[in-house]
Amino acid sequence: MSAPSAPKNTPRVTEREARQVAEAAREQDWHKPSFAKELFLGRFRLDLIHPHPQPAVDDVRRGEAFLARLRDFCETRIDSARIEREARIPDEVINGLKELGALGMKIDPKYGGLGLTQVYYNKALALVGSASPAIGALLSAHQSIGVPQPLKLFGSQAQKDAFLPRLATTDISAFLLTEPDVGSDPARLATSAVPEGSDYILDGVKLWTTNGVVADLLVVMARVPRSEGHKGGITAFVVEADSPGITVENRNAFMGLRGIENGVTRFHRVRVPAANRIGPEGAGLKIALTTLNTGRLSLPAMCVGAGKWCLKIAREWSAVREQWGRPVARHEAVGAKISFIAATTFALEAVVDLSSQMADENRNDIRIEAALAKLYGSEMGCLMADELVQIRGGRGFETAASLAARGERAVPAEQLLRDLRINRIFEGSTEIMHLLIAREAVDAHLKVAGDIIDPDKPLAAKAKAGANAAGFYARWLPGLVAGPGQLPGTYREFDPPGHPDLSTHLRYVERSARKLARSTFYAMSRWQGRMETKQGFLGRIVDIGAELFAMSAACVRAELLRSSGDHGREAYRLADTFCRQSRIRVEELFTRLWSNTDDLDRRVVDGVLSGAYTWLEEGVVDPSDEGPWIADATPGPSVRNNVRRPFG
Numbered sequence: 001m002s003a004p005s006a007p008k009n010t011p012r013v014t015e016r017e018a019r020q021v022a023e024a025a026r027e028q029d030w031h032k033p034s035f036a037k038e039l040f041l042g043r044f045r046l047d048l049i050h051p052h053p054q055p056a057v058d059d060v061r062r063g064e065a066f067l068a069r070l071r072d073f074c075e076t077r078i079d080s081a082r083i084e085r086e087a088r089i090p091d092e093v094i095n096g097l098k099e100l101g102a103l104g105m106k107i108d109p110k111y112g113g114l115g116l117t118q119v120y121y122n123k124a125l126a127l128v129g130s131a132s133p134a135i136g137a138l139l140s141a142h143q144s145i146g147v148p149q150p151l152k153l154f155g156s157q158a159q160k161d162a163f164l165p166r167l168a169t170t171d172i173s174a175f176l177l178t179e180p181d182v183g184s185d186p187a188r189l190a191t192s193a194v195p196e197g198s199d200y201i202l203d204g205v206k207l208w209t210t211n212g213v214v215a216d217l218l219v220v221m222a223r224v225p226r227s228e229g230h231k232g233g234i235t236a237f238v239v240e241a242d243s244p245g246i247t248v249e250n251r252n253a254f255m256g257l258r259g260i261e262n263g264v265t266r267f268h269r270v271r272v273p274a275a276n277r278i279g280p281e282g283a284g285l286k287i288a289l290t291t292l293n294t295g296r297l298s299l300p301a302m303c304v305g306a307g308k309w310c311l312k313i314a315r316e317w318s319a320v321r322e323q324w325g326r327p328v329a330r331h332e333a334v335g336a337k338i339s340f341i342a343a344t345t346f347a348l349e350a351v352v353d354l355s356s357q358m359a360d361e362n363r364n365d366i367r368i369e370a371a372l373a374k375l376y377g378s379e380m381g382c383l384m385a386d387e388l389v390q391i392r393g394g395r396g397f398e399t400a401a402s403l404a405a406r407g408e409r410a411v412p413a414e415q416l417l418r419d420l421r422i423n424r425i426f427e428g429s430t431e432i433m434h435l436l437i438a439r440e441a442v443d444a445h446l447k448v449a450g451d452i453i454d455p456d457k458p459l460a461a462k463a464k465a466g467a468n469a470a471g472f473y474a475r476w477l478p479g480l481v482a483g484p485g486q487l488p489g490t491y492r493e494f495d496p497p498g499h500p501d502l503s504t505h506l507r508y509v510e511r512s513a514r515k516l517a518r519s520t521f522y523a524m525s526r527w528q529g530r531m532e533t534k535q536g537f538l539g540r541i542v543d544i545g546a547e548l549f550a551m552s553a554a555c556v557r558a559e560l561l562r563s564s565g566d567h568g569r570e571a572y573r574l575a576d577t578f579c580r581q582s583r584i585r586v587e588e589l590f591t592r593l594w595s596n597t598d599d600l601d602r603r604v605v606d607g608v609l610s611g612a613y614t615w616l617e618e619g620v621v622d623p624s625d626e627g628p629w630i631a632d633a634t635p636g637p638s639v640r641n642n643v644r645r646p647f648g
Helices: 015-025 035-040 057-077 080-086 091-100 118-131 133-145 148-154 157-169 284-295 298-320 332-361 367-392 400-405 413-424 430-441 443-453 459-480 503-533 535-563 568-594 598-610
Strands: 173-176 192-196 199-210 217-224 233-240 246-251 262-273
Touching: 015 284, 035 367, 035 430, 035 503, 035 535, 057 091, 057 118, 080 400, 091 133, 118 133, 118 298, 118 332, 133 148, 133 173, 133 199, 133 284, 133 298, 133 413, 148 157, 148 233, 148 284, 157 217, 173 199, 199 217, 199 233, 217 262, 217 284, 233 262, 233 284, 284 367, 298 332, 298 367, 298 413, 332 367, 332 535, 332 568, 367 413, 367 430, 367 535, 430 443, 430 535, 443 459, 443 503, 459 503, 503 535, 503 568, 535 568, 535 598
Parallel strands: 173 217, 192 217
Antiparallel strands: 192 199, 199 262, 217 233, 246 262
């Protein structure tokens, strides 16, 4: 049986048009310094992150007080096994979180919120996410990308007064951008918002609406058609979830995060007051991307919590389990995994805390740092969980319920692996994050030389760009030849007596940053306009930058802990170990920049898509059914029951 593979009203756009929409929504200018941006340009600005920024005393007091209350709640009121078993967060847990103020962690106290800093908001997510990743996801979707954050940044005073008190205390919010046939290419967004008097009429279908099943308020991205008096474009709206015409058609189920309330939401002639529009028409995508600048920090924060739990379980289990006369931790093959988990958890916490504190201070532009934290945290979190499963052996593959049924400690290692896997996909998949970060990393180059490689630019523009590029590179390239990383005494404050020498790692970061910038320049010179198609190369460039950022953050955090007398010697050892592990990965990535199978892979893909290898698929049966790959999302009235279930 055949079925439509895409919504009938999805706009047809070219690849170039899609890029233009994304570029128009991107924040174009850099008004504040950025450590990561400078790193990709070959400039190691340690002064931007060292000495490590510190939170205000009052922020620490309020944050620690809330964490203490939240910890008690997590230990006494959250039954993670029940949430996994029933695939639902109990109403009484959500009501308890509301009473605790958890819905308003990031909302200003004048609207009834707690007004926590980004640092303590992330610590709270790490804590509650360790108790139940589904609850962590619900709170994160509500405050990191849901209605509160875009209102905080772009909402009118009337909107803040109307909605923030509700969001801080009682109402759960959701963010609706993705559609059945629209993911990271918003130029094809099909949901429409047609002006009608003092309202807009919304029509369309949204997919993977985290919190959408239980939400009270929605932030919805929809396309306003251009017309007289209306600029049009992708626009953001606050929508009451119980508005007539809204139907939650399905509660989606996933391999992990079984308690997450994620659904498919249909809008059919939903009337939304113009007063509920956030910002001007056409600003929706920019609002979404700006919201994510700091919102992305919530995912790596929960990965930090996961790493801490992995380390605890690995330590306790591997000291008890014996093989060949000694604990498995004493066998090198297992010990290496434990060392990786410990060192990586330390570094990832350093990345998240540093990025969060810089976000709180608002003196640096952290859009790249936050994106790197999300990318690195989601990838390393999955690796740590996978290593824990391996350390636990067969018990790692066994469910917690099965372990308990036969009398052993119910350790949900396999659940953690399933729960963390989504982090590599949502709020920007690893592949999309590579491209987003790479675009920012080459921004300076495109500003001076972009017209040279743009086939649509006239010769006069190319000539002018050539002159500008010559001046820029004449100043920039000589700085990539030598630097302080070649001087043995540089960064000597990171080589205190009796501690591992971290200065050598910072010198390595400085040298590698210059090498990274040279590699990027060589690639742009070689491929020019085809550079954007070299996604394998760009991904490795970004991964090198992520490792260098993590190494820097780990060293700076270790020195902070040493200078404050808080586990300084142990922190230095962890930072040293992480940096040595990271340097091995960096060297491999540098090698793979130019020695790889990218061209061969493309030829194989051409063969696969042309059917040249269908013979290789013989000998199996396909257990999937014959439904359409993409469900029909043509606008119209819903023919399904509304499964919306607000918490009682």
